[in-house]
Amino acid sequence: HHPIISSSHHPIISSSRNKFIIFDIPRSPYFSHTYFYRTYYLYICHKIFSVNFTISHTDKASKARVGTITTDHGEIQTPIFMPVGTIGSVKAVHQHELADDIKAQIILGNTYHLYLRPGMQILQEAGGLHKFINWDKPILTDSGGYQVFSLAHNRKINENGVIFRSHIDGSKHVFSPENVVEIQRIIGADIMMAFDECTPYPCEYAYAKKSMELTHRWLDRGIKRFEETHPAYSHSQAYFPIVQGSVYKDLRIESAEKIASVSKFACAIGGLSVGEPVELMYEMLETVNNILPLDKPRYLMGVGTPINILESIALGVDMMDCVMPTRNGRNGMLFTKHGTINIKNKKWENDFSPLDSEGTSYVDSQYSKAYLHHLVKAEEILALQIASIHNLAFYLWLVSEARKHIKHDDFTVWKNTMVAQMSKRI
RNA sequence: GGGGAAUUACCAGAGUGGCCAAAUGGGGCAGACUGUAAAUCUGCUGACUUACGUCUUCGGUGGUUCGAAUCCAUCAUUCCCCA
Numbered sequence: 473h474h475p476i477i478s479s480s481h482h483p484i485i486s487s488s489r490n491k492f493i494i495f496d497i498p499r500s501p502y503f504s505h506t507y508f509y510r511t512y513y514l515y516i517c518h519k520i521f522s523v524n525f526t527i528s529h530t531d532k533a534s535k536a537r538v539g540t541i542t543t544d545h546g547e548i549q550t551p552i553f554m555p556v557g558t559i560g561s562v563k564a565v566h567q568h569e570l571a572d573d574i575k576a577q578i579i580l581g582n583t584y585h586l587y588l589r590p591g592m593q594i595l596q597e598a599g600g601l602h603k604f605i606n607w608d609k610p611i612l613t614d615s616g617g618y619q620v621f622s623l624a625h626n627r628k629i630n631e632n633g634v635i636f637r638s639h640i641d642g643s644k645h646v647f648s649p650e651n652v653v654e655i656q657r658i659i660g661a662d663i664m665m666a667f668d669e670c671t672p673y674p675c676e677y678a679y680a681k682k683s684m685e686l687t688h689r690w691l692d693r694g695i696k697r698f699e700e701t702h703p704a705y706s707h708s709q710a711y712f713p714i715v716q717g718s719v720y721k722d723l724r725i726e727s728a729e730k731i732a733s734v735s736k737f738a739c740a741i742g743g744l745s746v747g748e749p750v751e752l753m754y755e756m757l758e759t760v761n762n763i764l765p766l767d768k769p770r771y772l773m774g775v776g777t778p779i780n781i782l783e784s785i786a787l788g789v790d791m792m793d794c795v796m797p798t799r800n801g802r803n804g805m806l807f808t809k810h811g812t813i814n815i816k817n818k819k820w821e822n823d824f825s826p827l828d829s830e831g832t833s834y835v836d837s838q839y840s841k842a843y844l845h846h847l848v849k850a851e852e853i854l855a856l857q858i859a860s861i862h863n864l865a866f867y868l869w870l871v872s873e874a875r876k877h878i879k880h881d882d883f884t885v886w887k888n889t890m891v892a893q894m895s896k897r898i
Numbered sequence: 899g900g901g902g903a904a905u906u907a908c909c910a911g912a913g914u915g916g917c918c919a920a921a922u923g924g925g926g927c928a929g930a931c932u933g934u935a936a937a938u939c940u941g942c943u944g945a946c947u948u949a950c951g952u953c954u955u956c957g958g959u960g961g962u963u964c965g966a967a968u969c970c971a972u973c974a975u976u977c978c979c980c981a
Binding site for chain 2: 774
């Protein structure tokens with residue numbers, strides 16, 4: 473994150489003659505040609521900046537491990553939960569709350585949503601998403617593959633990519649493995665996701681196979697474009713391929729082998745937690761993680777409940793994201809270490825005890841259940857904020873505890889206790 | 899003092915002879931939510947019953963009618979206009 477170089481024009485959308493200004497490398501007569509500067513810049517980037525992963529501890533009784541991902545925007549301690557900030561904001565949460573109270577280490581953005589609004593022009597003028605939203609920690613952007621799934625009625629898939637209709641104004645757009653790389657270059661995410669098709673559940677075997685093979689072909693094209701393009705800003709970017717294969721073991725194995733063979737930085741696992749029984753998800757995770765390289769982070773996309781998170785960590789997952797703490801929080805659900813609370817329920821009306829007497833966030837001790845119940849009933853905006861901060865702080869606390877217990881070699885015992893008590897409804 | 903309008907479930911408010919236990923909002927009570935088209939969505943909301951169903955309701959009382967929230971009489975209450 474060193475301001476060595478700034479580019480006034482992005483290499484992808486401007487001409488090949490990019491102008492780079494080098495601030496703290498002494499100008500020398502030898503370094504006069506733009507092309508030379510550009511080469512030198514890329515050399516420095518690859519030498520000094522990259523996304524790395526080191527494992528510091530592996531659990532003995534499970535596949536859980538503790539590690540550190542290094543990016544130009546700082547380190548990420550794994551296992552980690554990543555709050556979702558689709559459109560450039562973790563809904564109802566300020567950036568300073570994310571950093572200071574919730575202790576988020578990395579957040580997500582979404583290529584599809586940011587591409588539609590505010591759009592590439594604004595993101596580029598802003599100098600990338602980090603600057604635009606004032607967040608100097610790492611950002612991961614999803615590729616829009618999930619929107620291929622969730623906006624299924626508004627799109628057409630073909631070999632080249634996906635033709636979308638904007639959910640905002642109905643305008644027509646094309647996403648391809650290539651332009652999704654370019655868009656994520658402009659967004660400037662530290663971690664870019666490959667463009668995939670997230671298959672629904674249930675999904676016919678034949679379709680799952682066809683879709684997985686398409687995702688693999690798209691992956692090769694995406695990697696090619698990733699390698700022939702460069703970061704638009706002064707930090708490096710990683711590109712994560714995604715395992716697919718629905719709930720079919722042989723497809724998952726095939727996909728995991730493919731992803732393992734091409735992954736440089738990490739491997740993502742997609743197409744799960746889309747409605748399948750949770751046992752199937754764990755089974756697929758186990759299958760996939762037996763194949764994915766041990767020395768690279770595994771990112772399980774879109775998961776999940778606090779219990780899902782602990783079980784996935786036990787199966788060797790290092791990164792997770794989910795809208796659940798924020799969305800369910802906005803809808804009145806609070807996660808605690810003793811189970812879930814529906815704060816809308818009448819029984820909280822006159823419960824003046826702290827929101828979560830064992831919570832780690834300031835909202836837990838400073839506000840009562842009765843007060844949040846009232847705010848929810850009254851549809852006050854503060855209700856959304858308090859619930860979101862509480863839930864995210866809880867999720868981040870949960871993974872930090874997981875790291876602690878993995879290091880202390882008592883993860884499995886702790887996990888089983890937590891799973892038992894978190895499955896209750898309070 | 900004279901004239902006019904109204905009263906329907908927790909609230910607002912449709913319904914003016916049978917398809918009405920009664921539209922629709924709101925409120926209330928629950929539930930759902932997993933790479934965010936989500937501060938969203940779904941169900942229930944007279945009583946008893948798991949349900950089928952049965953019973954009691956549309957200001958009060960009394961009528962007309964096979965049948966009344968709906969028509970008639972009367973009483974009560976509220977609002978508006980004129981003096």
